[in-house]
Amino acid sequence: MNDELLFADDDGVGKVSQNRETGSPWRVLVADDEPDVHRITRMVLNGFRFDGRKVELISAYSGEEACEVMAKNDDIAMALLDVVMEEDHAGLNVARYIREELNNRYTRIVLRTGQPGQAPEQEVIRTFDINDYKDKTELTTTKLNTLMFATLRSYRDICILDEHRRGLEKVIQASAQVFSSGELSKFASAVLEQVTNLLGLEQSALYCSSSTPSGALIDDSRRFRVLAATGDMQQLSEVDSFDNIPELIRQGFEQAMTEKRSLYFEDYYIGYFSSDRGSESLLYVACQGRPSHLDKQLLEIYATNVAITYENLLMRDEILETQRELVYMLGEAVEKRSKETGAHVKRVAKISELLALRYGLSPDEASLIKLASPLHDVGKIGIPDSILHKPGKHDADEWTVMQTHAQIGADILGKSDRRILKLGAIIAGQHHERWDGSGYPNGLSGDDIHIAGRITALADVFDALGSDRCYKNAWPLEDILDLIQQEAGKHFDPALVQILIDNIDDITRIRQTYPD
Structure with missing residues (x-):
């Protein structure tokens, strides 16, 4: 051509x-x-x-x-x-x-x-x-x-x-990972992981939050907490003072908090997240170059999702913490009415959680048992003082009345649809059932007794025997273990008894951590 x-x-x-x-x-x-x-x-x-x-x-x-x-x-x-x-x-x-x-x-x-x-x-x-x-x-x-x-x-x-489409898909996936993280510590780690993924980095990162709303990171007390750290920043995981973080990062944080926005520098990014309730958190990520325009867009979209999720997690944690405190306070109030120490319910809760985990239950199930077990004796509020406070042995009629506390507790708590209270109703109603079927109030036996009831029953008896009561002195550990082993297959689930024996050192430490 x-x-x-x-x-x-x-x-x-x-x-x-x-x-x-x-x-x-x-x-x-x-x-x-x-x-x-x-x-x-x-x-x-x-x-x-x-x-x-x-x-x-x-x-x-x-x-x-x-x-x-x-x-x-x-x-x-x-x-x-x-x-x-x-x-x-x-x-x-x-x-x-x-x-x-x-x-x-x-x-x-x-x-x-x-x-x-x-x-x-x-x-x-x-x-x-x-x-x-x-x-x-x-x-x-x-x-x-x-x-x-x-x-x-x-x-x-x-x-x-x-x-941009692929980046937005990453943001959605990253947000989903953060939303499903559940706990605040897991959320923080997920934030770092997903931000470095969005930027294509494997670099150092630090995620912090103000401990009080509206500017706590730069007030005179410099109070803040590190939620998660990676790479070279891991050494700052336990830092609890604003002044103890590197000067470059501190200056970036101060500027971001003053200007109320995220900042982009040649080799690092400072993310600023705030919520309507006034909580603020800061993110430092080391980069190998200034983020592109797309990186900035994706980070800002992601930052919005992070701020909303963080706020929701804080609110949820506040509700859960309030719920935990109310459960403990109710349990302690019942114990004090019985002339017993409030530390008993905390020990039973921690021992029950340990037994549940070693038994093979999931962390979520074990945590739920820990939260519900302090309610095991809530039915005692329906027992007359003359019977509840009697220092000696109950006669047959008194003992019949005393046994009703299990069903009373189950009835009180069973009216709720909340997970903790529903499980609390099961524990209250079954923690006096026995493995051999000779317990009360319903004569349940073996696996027909809910695992939470079996666990709390063992934790309750173990701790009660080791504590002073109006009707007895604390038993030596050796005597407690002898009795519990004798009751394996009778009063207690034998598998749980063995778990208790195998983990007695950890259980003893729980008793030492929460003394009477």
């Missing part, structure tokens, strides 16, 4: 950007069965730059070869396809293969033909998913440069949109 026909230099070569090269070349497939076309295309585009990046031309001399190139490379920005190669519609077949077989919607496809009548432009544009159709005589040097700019700009923008 005549060079002048292919690239007539009607207006001179257009000037291209001389920007500094900032990335890998744009990869362009040239598919044509005429070697001169490849030679001239390379010559004309030799100095071409777009967005500071060169063009890498990949040659294919047949439709079959072009399909192989496309199948092996998913980063082809543009495909210049001759319509007629080894067959009359080879280029059209390649276009169909790219879109339909490879499902590639990103590569910009430009068909070139020296025989316009072979494949009429209107029909081709309507039938095939291509981006432009050119007669080879149209492609002067200037117009080829214009085509390259327009087509690569289109490809770049599509890639940016796809990057």
Whole structure:
């Protein structure tokens, strides 16, 4: 083909950007069965730059070869396809293969033909998913440069949109991970993990929160807490003073808190999160370069989700903590009415949790038993003082009345639909049932007794025997263990008895931590 026909230099070569090269070349497939076309295309585009990046031309001399190139490379920005190669519609077949077989919607496809009548432009544009159709005589040097700019700009923008889509998917996934973290400590670790994922980093990070609303991080007391730390920041995990964090980070935190916004620096990012209730938290992440515009957008979206989640977790923790305190206070009130120490309910709670975990229950189940077990004797509020406070042994009638406390407790707590109180009702009603069926109030036996009732029964008796009561002195540990072993399979679940024996050192430490 005549060079002048292919690239007539009607207006001179257009000037291209001389920007500094900032990335890998744009990869362009040239598919044509005429070697001169490849030679001239390379010559004309030799100095071409777009967005500071060169063009890498990949040659294919047949439709079959072009399909192989496309199948092996998913980063082809543009495909210049001759319509007629080894067959009359080879280029059209390649276009169909790219879109339909490879499902590639990103590569910009430009068909070139020296025989316009072979494949009429209107029909081709309507039938095939291509981006432009050119007669080879149209492609002067200037117009080829214009085509390259327009087509690569289109490809770049599509890639940016796809990057945003993928980034938003990451934000959604990251947010889901944070939302499902459940506990504040797990939430904090999830925040660090997902932020570094969003930025594609494996770097140092520090996540802190104010201990009081509205500016506690920069008041005179410098009170704050580190929620999570990674990398070089792990050494700051136990820091409880604002003044003890590195000066660079402290200054960044102060600026972010003063300006009430996130900040971006050359090699680190300071995230600022606040909520309607006034709580504030700060995030430091070390980077290898200034975050891109997309990084900033994703971080701001993510930061909003983090702030909302953090606030919800704080509210939930506050409710749970209030609930725990109320349960302990109620349990302690019952124990004090029985002339017993309030520390008993705390010890029973901790021992019950330990037994539950060693038994194989999940941490959530064990935690629920710990929270509900202090309510085991709540039914005693319905027992008359004359019976409840009697220092000696109860007679038959008094003992009958005393036994009713189990059912009274179950009835009181059973009216609630809350998990803790529902389990508390089970524990209150079953902690005096016995493994052999001789207990009360319902004579349940073996596995018919709820595991929470079996666990609390053992923890309650173990701790009660080791404590002073109005009717007895505390027993020595050896005597307690002897009795409990004798009652394995009678009063107590034998598997739980063995767990208690095997973990007696840990259980003893619990008793020492919460003395009478």
